[in-house]
Amino acid sequence: MVHIFNFENYNYIYDSGSGSLHECDKDTADYLKAKYECGAMPALSAEKIAEIEADISALKDKGLLFADEVKTAPMKPKDAKALCLHICHDCNLRCRYCFADEGAYHSEREFMSLETAKTAIDFLLKNSGNRKVLEVDFFGGEPLMCLDTVKKTVAYAKAEAAKLGKKFLFTTTTNALLLDDDAIEFFNTEMENVVLSLDGRKEVHDAIRKTRNGKGSFDLVIENIKKFVRSRGDKHYYVRGTFTSKNLDFSKDVIFLADNGFDSISMEPVVTDIADLQISDEHLGTVCTEYETLCNQYLERHKAGKGFNFFHFNIDLEGGTCLQKRVSACGAGNEYFSVVPNGDLYPCHQFAGDKNFLMGNVKDGIIRGDIREKFASNSLFTREECDGCFAKFICSGGCSANNYNFMGDMNKPYPVTCAMMKKRIECGMHALARKKDGKN
């Protein structure tokens, strides 16, 4: 299918079958919309129509327009590749929007023992088949509350992987409250990626991300994060914020982060059912306009030589992604699992603690093969609503947990998330086009 859209005065055609992005003039866009979508047919000369049809025909012949879409089911990898290791279910912050019940996951606050962490590593190695590179994300709660266990787990994983000719890549997601020199040195030595939570402007951050005594945490983390980023060199990191209905002007928060020297930024819409924070239908117009504002500023910064990487505007249409990934997304519950402190396995961190999704434990392995099969079978082709969507091969059908939490069905995409996703993709495509020809 083709998707015809405009960003201000620029008109684009995205062909989902071939994954190609084209730019066209307004007459061509209006003509295509009228012919293939809906809308009034513009008054065009016969010569203009012939020119448009000739362009369409040429692109069709090259397989770059109205190309057939893939309809085949994905392969189902049987080997595990990654663990989200909940090294502790406790946190030193009490963020209102936390999906994890402020770190406790609706259960007792507890820490993973080193023995359980080692068993989790053994589980991953044992179930990784021929995969050479495996990944562990240290997650919480707040992983820096048990840095010693993290360090020992990393050392153990590296040693065990080496015996098998494998390699681990580690990531940590942290609120940076305990990010001292020791932790920074360790992260820079061992972590492939570090995700640091910071919501942007002080007042925005402090309104949600509070300490246990109810005070804002901005002043306690900002210098730690700056120091870490200065020391990071060219290694990966993301300063990751969350926006809620309280800061729908979130482009200001992204720019604030960029102004503070962070050049790798992500800003996610909150996932919550808290009424005064959640993003709902009524906010979508404002959110989409805000993404456009952000995209323009993103391009201005890029043009001025002060560009930054914004996660959601990264659209790689040339390198593309493999078919398996395009139709099956993150691999949760099949290639990737969450391990909670007692060693129980869940499809991902979003399902942690929900006994309906308890898959087994790291000692005994996967006991509920039916759950794994269900997740392995999830794909674009089991999500009927995705069939007519231009974005499907880019968003991969969205997040199963998000769908389940909001719609009660992993295969029913949540329309609010879809709307934001589609807008971000359009912005990403516009950014790609403008950066490519330098016309921004």
Add this chain to the structure above:
Amino acid sequence: MIKTISTPREKKVTGCGECRSTCQSACKTSCTVGNQSCERITREENPEKINRK
């Protein structure tokens, strides 16, 4: 006039380039765990060979 901005260099059944752009979900770590794995593994496991299978 229609001008092509971008098109995939090669269609692959498996073996990808930059997966971080695909999973843009609202969840917290699928972007840092799931996608990163795919990217690294396929890069190191010779995608061409896998595609021939």
